Amino acid sequence: MTSKFKNALLIGASSGIGAALARCLAEDGTRVALVARREDQLEDVRRGITTAWGQDRARVYRTDVTDFDQAPALFQKIDEEMEGLDLVIYCAGVMTEGPEDEYDFAKDKLVVEVNLLGGMAWLDQAATRFEAKRSGAIVGIGSVAGDRGRRAYPNYHAAKAGFATYLESLRNRLSRHGVQVTTIKPGPIATPMTEGMGKQPLMRSAEEAAQKIHRAITKGKMTAYVPGIWFPIMFVIRSIPSILFRRMGI
Amino acid sequence: MNLEEIEVALGRTRSKVEGWGMSTHSESVVRFPESVEDLKELFAAARKDGISVAFRGTGCSYGDASLNDRSLLIDLTRFNKIKSLDPATGVLVAESGVTLEQNWRQSVTQGYWPPVVSGTMYPTLGGLLSMNVHGKNNWKHGTIGEHVQSFRMLTIDGEELSCSPEENGEIFHAAIGGFGMLGCFTEVTLKLKKIYSGNIEVTAVGIRNLGHMIAWMDQHREDFDYLVGWIDCFTAGKSLGRGELHAARYVKEGADPDPKGTMRLSYQDLPSHIMGVFPKAWMWRFMKPIVNDFGMRALNAVKYHSSCRKQTRGAGHLQAHAAFNFLLDYVPDWKKAYLPGGLIQYQSFVPAEKARETHGHLIQLCHRSNLIPYLGVYKRHKPDPFLLTHAVDGFSFAMDFKVTAQNRGQLWDLCHRMDEVVLEAGGRFYFAKDATLESENAHRIWPAEDLQKFARLKQDLDPQALLQTNLSRRLFPEFQTQPSLVASEEG
Ligand SMILES: Cc1cc2nc3c(=O)[nH]c(=O)nc-3n(C[C@H](O)[C@H](O)[C@H](O)COP(=O)(O)OP(=O)(O)OC[C@H]3O[C@@H](n4cnc5c(N)ncnc54)[C@H](O)[C@@H]3O)c2cc1C
Numbered sequence A: 001m002t003s004k005f006k007n008a009l010l011i012g013a014s015s016g017i018g019a020a021l022a023r024c025l026a027e028d029g030t031r032v033a034l035v036a037r038r039e040d041q042l043e044d045v046r047r048g049i050t051t052a053w054g055q056d057r058a059r060v061y062r063t064d065v066t067d068f069d070q071a072p073a074l075f076q077k078i079d080e081e082m083e084g085l086d087l088v089i090y091c092a093g094v095m096t097e098g099p100e101d102e103y104d105f106a107k108d109k110l111v112v113e114v115n116l117l118g119g120m121a122w123l124d125q126a127a128t129r130f131e132a133k134r135s136g137a138i139v140g141i142g143s144v145a146g147d148r149g150r151r152a153y154p155n156y157h158a159a160k161a162g163f164a165t166y167l168e169s170l171r172n173r174l175s176r177h178g179v180q181v182t183t184i185k186p187g188p189i190a191t192p193m194t195e196g197m198g199k200q201p202l203m204r205s206a207e208e209a210a211q212k213i214h215r216a217i218t219k220g221k222m223t224a225y226v227p228g229i230w231f232p233i234m235f236v237i238r239s240i241p242s243i244l245f246r247r248m249g250i
Numbered sequence B: 001m002n003l004e005e006i007e008v009a010l011g012r013t014r015s016k017v018e019g020w021g022m023s024t025h026s027e028s029v030v031r032f033p034e035s036v037e038d039l040k041e042l043f044a045a046a047r048k049d050g051i052s053v054a055f056r057g058t059g060c061s062y063g064d065a066s067l068n069d070r071s072l073l074i075d076l077t078r079f080n081k082i083k084s085l086d087p088a089t090g091v092l093v094a095e096s097g098v099t100l101e102q103n104w105r106q107s108v109t110q111g112y113w114p115p116v117v118s119g120t121m122y123p124t125l126g127g128l129l130s131m132n133v134h135g136k137n138n139w140k141h142g143t144i145g146e147h148v149q150s151f152r153m154l155t156i157d158g159e160e161l162s163c164s165p166e167e168n169g170e171i172f173h174a175a176i177g178g179f180g181m182l183g184c185f186t187e188v189t190l191k192l193k194k195i196y197s198g199n200i201e202v203t204a205v206g207i208r209n210l211g212h213m214i215a216w217m218d219q220h221r222e223d224f225d226y227l228v229g230w231i232d233c234f235t236a237g238k239s240l241g242r243g244e245l246h247a248a249r250y251v252k253e254g255a256d257p258d259p260k261g262t263m264r265l266s267y268q269d270l271p272s273h274i275m276g277v278f279p280k281a282w283m284w285r286f287m288k289p290i291v292n293d294f295g296m297r298a299l300n301a302v303k304y305h306s307s308c309r310k311q312t313r314g315a316g317h318l319q320a321h322a323a324f325n326f327l328l329d330y331v332p333d334w335k336k337a338y339l340p341g342g343l344i345q346y347q348s349f350v351p352a353e354k355a356r357e358t359h360g361h362l363i364q365l366c367h368r369s370n371l372i373p374y375l376g377v378y379k380r381h382k383p384d385p386f387l388l389t390h391a392v393d394g395f396s397f398a399m400d401f402k403v404t405a406q407n408r409g410q411l412w413d414l415c416h417r418m419d420e421v422v423l424e425a426g427g428r429f430y431f432a433k434d435a436t437l438e439s440e441n442a443h444r445i446w447p448a449e450d451l452q453k454f455a456r457l458k459q460d461l462d463p464q465a466l467l468q469t470n471l472s473r474r475l476f477p478e479f480q481t482q483p484s485l486v487a488s489e490e491g
């Protein structure tokens, strides 16, 4: 076993980045608990991992992260069944489609609930325990979309920005207790979420993204853009004054 | 009878015949029947003089499965008429010497593709049934035998049997995968797969190591129709078993805007020039100088890094069925780059849960012996109802080794060491590829009662034990013993 982590929990592990990241961790020797809504999909991910690395390497748990009340008890159960988690990764996320002149609160609410509030519900649980244990790592999958409010997805940009800020606060609270908090900001990644969008600039596969995320977590990074080229790009984009940005049509 | 006497008896001179891998050779009198009558005549002559007989399709078995040294070899490639293809059902009726190439060329324009194909389009239906071949879709669509509705088989006694899962079911399930030991397939009725486009949609994934390959395949096996992995066998440590994976699915009805166009032969045909300039027929000559450890290590590394760069990011790409399935035929005669010693392929089938450990161990053994396969191919399988099946609920790993006069002994030793590891894991081997297995180990693959059942059927259908190949003599010497002779000797 070469991994820094023994037992990891991934929320949003039934497809895309979460599923690929679970495979990376399992490959390194980490046992993984996989959480999401679609049981069939979770089962597929589990089967892949256990066929390759043994029955003990993965377990699945079904939940909807917008059922916020379920989080504490389920977290407790997973923590016990996995015999103590030391890594918790929140990768659940949704993006909703709509024209630029649409303002649909139902969609806004869903996006904030899955991308931000669900994250708080689950990572608060992790933070409480890790602070007490004075060890552990918490990871949130944000997005480059959280760095700037573009025209396209107001709810998604807001939720990801909120999530990044929440993670920063957690880090400021927890690092003095020996707990690692990592914010991951991927650019466009080819996953079911982006399926209908066609080719995007600098798009990477979920496998490539997962490998880079895994490396960032293992190295204990605070924030990591995936792939790294987004760091300078977003640095420039963040520095564009609002007055110009709004005229750029992006 | 010795070869000289057989030459006289059959009025033909001997020829040199080799296994596809060019590492095993034999001398045989070769005959080319064109009808069942021709076959019956040859069988009568064989019975009369006690001449041993083997069948051969296009000789695509890597080792000695379609050789019969110093005796009679019946080549069925002129027994090659397609009798019918029903456009409504996709049921093909054909003589056993019809090749996969003839099959798909005839059927693709009508919207049908062979349900299971090997990595080359040249094998005959008879050869495919005898070995019960699998494709890159084995775990999902089974072996070729599972798509055979019926066949006719001529026994060495001259009786033509009709077999299907219902009629002569026991013979049906033993002759398919029965490596030519029970009789000669004459006619095959095969159900083809309906396709709605000449293309399939292919996703390419860069693979870090063997565990990643297995996990990816098993996670996505419901989502795709074909899965095949390429492995760079030169790397060790964390990258042991790195490579590339291609996953493909049939295009759904209505999704191809021009199905007639993509199902045209001109669309399916493999290009005759590489990059539009070099005639492909020359390619193997350019490959020859790099088919050595140094060149192949570099080539594998370049291929790996380029496959990582070019992996699918977004929707998969479309590729013609022929191009996807018969990649190995792109470079005609590529095997000649392995001359003068030729090549062997070592393919082992291992239960899923033991695959990573076992196949990883095989690569390590290769490294320790300093005999590295130049090509590795990984596939997913499932069990099937045929008596001597090679498939398991697991994965197969095919490794191509260059054979030289110097390494031959060492290579065979390595294969024997690998046999032990595979058999310990409950694994199996495949006669279409095998060149090195020993008799004792061949008997460890299947339960004794299955082998006895097969031997009993062979005694019934071939009482003089005339149907033999180099492979059957190497692995199952007991099949060559006439029960009547044993009984009288014992008596
Ligand atoms: C490049 C390459 C790729 C390949 N890829 C695959 C693959 O992906 N999957 C796979 O399963 N195999 C694969 N093979 C192996 C190949 O499909 C089998 O060896 C197949 O049996 C070859 O058919 P053939 O007509 O050349 O038969 P031969 O090699 O000539 O004969 C094979 C066996 O069939 C018997 N036989 C032939 N005709 C008859 C008949 N009419 N009646 C009774 N017995 C008969 C012979 O006695 C012999 O035992 C590959 C081979 C090559 C060279």
Ligand SMILES: NC(=O)c1ccc[n+]([C@@H]2O[C@H](COP(=O)([O-])OP(=O)(O)OC[C@H]3O[C@@H](n4cnc5c(N)ncnc54)[C@H](OP(=O)(O)O)[C@@H]3O)[C@@H](O)[C@H]2O)c1
Pocket: A011, A012, A013, A014, A015, A016, A017, A018, A035, A036, A037, A038, A039, A041, A063, A064, A065, A066, A090, A091, A092, A093, A094, A114, A115, A141, A142, A143, A144, A185, A186, A187, A188, A189, A190, A191, A192, A193, A194
């Ligand atoms: N793809 C990109 O370009 C990109 C870029 C930047 C950031 N990201 C972020 O990366 C993360 C992973 O997304 P992805 O691209 O891998 O997409 P994905 O394949 O759609 O994965 C999303 C995951 O979230 C889970 N999920 C969604 N709603 C849920 C709910 N209500 N309850 C429980 N689980 C829920 C999904 O599982 P179920 O549907 O089974 O519940 C799935 O496992 C997301 O946070 C996304 O915002 C993606």
